[in-house]
Amino acid sequence: MRRIALTVLLISIIIPLGGADWMRFRGPGATGLALDAKVPTKLDAKKHIAWKADLPGRGLSSPIIVGDRVIVTASGGRDQTRLYVICFNAKDGSKRWERQFWATGRTMSHRKTCVAAPSPTSDGKFIYAFYSTNDVICLDLDGNLQWLRGLTHDYPNASNSLGMSSSLMVVGDTLITQVENDSESFAVGLDTKTGVNRWKMSRPAAANWTSPILLKRKGGDLALLQSSAGMTAVEPKTGKVHWQFRDGASTIPSGVVGHGLIMIPSNGLTALRHIEGSEAPEIVWKQSRLGPSTASPIAVGDHVFVTNKVGVISAANVKDGEVAWRLRIQGPFSASPVAANGHLYFVNEKGLLQSVKIGAGEGELAGSIDLGQTVLGTPAIAGDALYVRSDRTLWKIAE
Amino acid sequence: MRTIRLLACFVALFCVTSAHAAEIALAGPIRTIRAVGAKGEGNAAAANAWQTIVKRADPGDLIDLLKSMNGANDLATNWFRSAVEASTDAALKAGKKLPVNDLRAFLLDRDNDPRPRRLAYELIARVDGKQAASLIDGFLDDPSVELRRDAVARVLKQADGAIKKEDKIGKFRTALNAARDVDQIDHAAEQLRELGQQVDLARHFGFILRWSLIAPFNNADGVGFAAVYAPEKKVDLRSAFEGKDGKPAKWVKFVSDDAYGMVDFNKPFGELKGVVGYAFTEFHSDKAREAEIRLGCKNAWKLWVNGKEVWAREEYHRGMRIDQYRLKVNLKKGKNTILFKACQDERTYSWTKQWQVQLRVCDATGTAILSTDRPSQVASR
Structure with missing residues (x-):
């Protein structure tokens, strides 16, 4: 018990307070949280669409925000062979710069998704863009090319004919990506300065669309790689495996870290606890009724929230996984929820952005904006604003 | 008069010298970027070279940069592309003009690679x-598929808007002959059929329709992908083998009647699961040449050309499309052999029934290369 308590203490929990940058899929620590951001709650299209900007191509990737720059990736052209990185001014939505590249890997995907499905990331100085073609591109904040890799160029059978979507994660000076598919399946840690492999490990030969998440700990952060086999905790810089959870996991929604627990979509939802020095994490609880659909879970306060196929949100107690309340809003969702200002924000596939008030008592729908276009990408939050993208448009939602 | 001549000579000399100086200044960075390779090789040096190029922001560099993309690998091509974009952004921001006439000359020179063009x-x-916009009409037979696409789109639009039937037919036929993208081909073909015209799409694409097929070999638990069955050792169309579960495996003739060349193993052998089948054909080339084999398949597969394995892919039922895979091959003059292995898995969902391939031979632009013994046009397709 003492050991567990000590372990919990060693794990520093990330609870982003808002206003900060949003530099990856689901923001700081992949939590989806910007709790102090003063994002509008009673959503109103007439008042709260600060600006919108046209995009040159499709995308399921999330916008990222670094300072006053909003960066979006897209894919377009014949057979989606053209890859875009576009940088907008957060203030007014004007375009700062745009870069285009030719895809070096296969562009085929299911018609619902596209080549620009993985979200880009940043370490605050550089932007790292990634695509289903396995092209990795590093630019500085002004669009100057630093390096590029073609991971299908290097590993020719690494592709999924349905498309890939694992987003990037940068930890220190290592950029981690999962290129997991039925054929040539691997994860790789790239040197952020040159793009050269620091490490490469084989992964289960099975299609996987989840993204790596981060476990903060005093002994050094760990990258958690989810797959159909379960979860693997690795040292970001070396790829050294610390532990493995082998009870299987979903290949679409990704896990989330909160309250010292790793909540992973496995047998419904399973809460794991990192045990220092152990080859396996402790299983704290399992809740078969909390299996998320496409959207990843989010943990806010004492609750973890999951959404099912028909738009029902389940709020469960983080301590034991017991369901506290349920609320049906309008789904279905491909985008994962984010949280700010005492509310959860969901955008469904038809582009209906909905805010749900959470806190004491049960959740309630607070407002909505119909964006009128298909939206499959997860929103981003920075500077008291919410950013949502479709295949054609980027919106800033703010007071 | 003499002064003017001297001045003109001086100006000409200055221009030549400046151009030469620019060429020299760019030579090193261009060489560095062209040297980038697999797995990040040369990235660090290329980043410095890229900065050197972009800081010049000299529109006079653009043609040299475009030329440097000729023959460059895909990675280097992307380095150059972004250097051209960043240089152009900076030059235009500084009020400089792009060398439009030189760009046009580069574009119209088809010896240059399609992407820089x-x-x-x-x-x-x-x-x-x-x-x-004035140049688009000239791209109808262009080796750049992207340029050609714009020209075809224009003809399709004209065809859609034409009033007289013979005008529509003429335009759609022109568009079809020029089109290399599936969506444009389908659009033209569909309209021509509606106008009572005959279209042989399989011939247009170059799909191979005549095959010999053999099955079923064992693929329980996916063992068949790696297993080397008799057809991989030697193709003898008169031979027969004991197949999966003791069933006889023998070669059967198969001619696809599908407009998109689908070769469906389920038709001659039934909807089998956990099995391997092979398709064999001979392809006669009028000359030794580089070519592409393009195929779509949602089963695990392997391909051999003239007995040499070209590619193998172990992925089941993640989707298929025309030209899903593009493989470079060298054809001999005369007879070439093509052997395809199609592995079917054991899942029994409705979306795992397909056991099929569509395979064509073409050049790098997607223009069909037909076997010299291919039967004449089939009107009904």
């Missing part, structure tokens, strides 16, 4: 949309 076109379009 397309980029030259986009640069022209950026500063002189009218001139760019």
Whole structure:
């Protein structure tokens, strides 16, 4: 018990307070949280669409925000062979710069998704863009090319004919990506300065669309790689495996870290606890009724929230996984929820952005904006604003 | 008069010297970027070279940069592309003009690679949309598929808008002959059929329709992908073998009647699961040449040309499309052999029934290369 308590203490929990940058899929620590951001709650299209900007191509990737720059990736052209990185001014939505590249890997995907499905990331100085073609591109904040890799160029059978979507994660000076598919399946840690492999490990030969998440700990952060086999905790810089959870996991929604627990979509939802020095994490609880659909879970306060196929949100107690309340809003969702200002924000596939008030008592729908276009990408939050993208448009939602 | 001549000589000499100086200044960075390779090789040096190029922001560099993309690998091509974009951004911001005439000359020289030519076109379009638009008609037979696509789109639009039936037929036929993208081909073919015209799409694409097939070999638990069955050792169309579960495996003739060349193993052998089948054909080339084999398949597969394995892919039921895989091959003059292995898995969902391939031979632009013994046009397709 003492050991567990000590372990919990060693794990520093990330609870982003808002206003900060949003530099990856689901923001700081992949939590989806910007709790102090003063994002509008009673959503109103007439008042709260600060600006919108046209995009040159499709995308399921999330916008990222670094300072006053909003960066979006897209894919377009014949057979989606053209890859875009576009940088907008957060203030007014004007375009700062745009870069285009030719895809070096296969562009085929299911018609619902596209080549620009993985979200880009940043370490605050550089932007790292990634695509289903396995092209990795590093630019500085002004669009100057630093390096590029073609991971299908290097590993020719690494592709999924349905498309890939694992987003990037940068930890220190290592950029981690999962290129997991039925054929040539691997994860790789790239040197952020040159793009050269620091490490490469084989992964289960099975299609996987989840993204790596981060476990903060005093002994050094760990990258958690989810797959159909379960979860693997690795040292970001070396790829050294610390532990493995082998009870299987979903290949679409990704896990989330909160309250010292790793909540992973496995047998419904399973809460794991990192045990220092152990080859396996402790299983704290399992809740078969909390299996998320496409959207990843989010943990806010004492609750973890999951959404099912028909738009029902389940709020469960983080301590034991017991369901506290349920609320049906309008789904279905491909985008994962984010949280700010005492509310959860969901955008469904038809582009209906909905805010749900959470806190004491049960959740309630607070407002909505119909964006009128298909939206499959997860929103981003920075500077008291919410950013949502479709295949054609980027919106800033703010007071 | 003599003074003017001297001045002209001086100006000409200055221009030549400046151009030469620019060429020398760029030579090192271009060489560095062209040297980038697999797995990040050369990235660090290329980043410095890229900065050297972009800081010049000299529109006079653009043609050299475009030329440097000729023959460069895909990675280097992307380095150059972004250098051209960043240089152009900086030059235009500084009020400099792009060398539109030189760009046009580069674009119209078909000896240059398709990608830099397309980029030259986009640069022209950026500063002189009218001139760019005036060039489109000339791209109808262009080796750049991207440029050709714009020209075909224009003809399709004209065809859609034509009033007289014979005009529509003429335009759609022109578009079909020029089109290399599936969506444009389908559009033209569909309209021609509606106008009572006959279209042989399989011939247009170059799909191979005549095969010999053999099955079923064992693929329980996926063992068949790696297993080397008799057809991989030697193809003898008269031979027969004991197949999966003791069933006889023998070669059968198969001629696809599908417009998109689908070779469906389920038709001669039934909807089997956990099995391997092979398709064999001979392809006669009028000359020794480089070519592409393009195929779509949602089963695990392997391909051999003239007995040499070209590619193998172990992925089941993640989707298929025309030209899903593009494989470079060298054809011999005369007879070439093509052997395809199609592995079917054991899942029994409705979406795992397909056991099929569509395979064509073409050049790098997607223009069909037909076997010299291919039967004449089949009107009904």
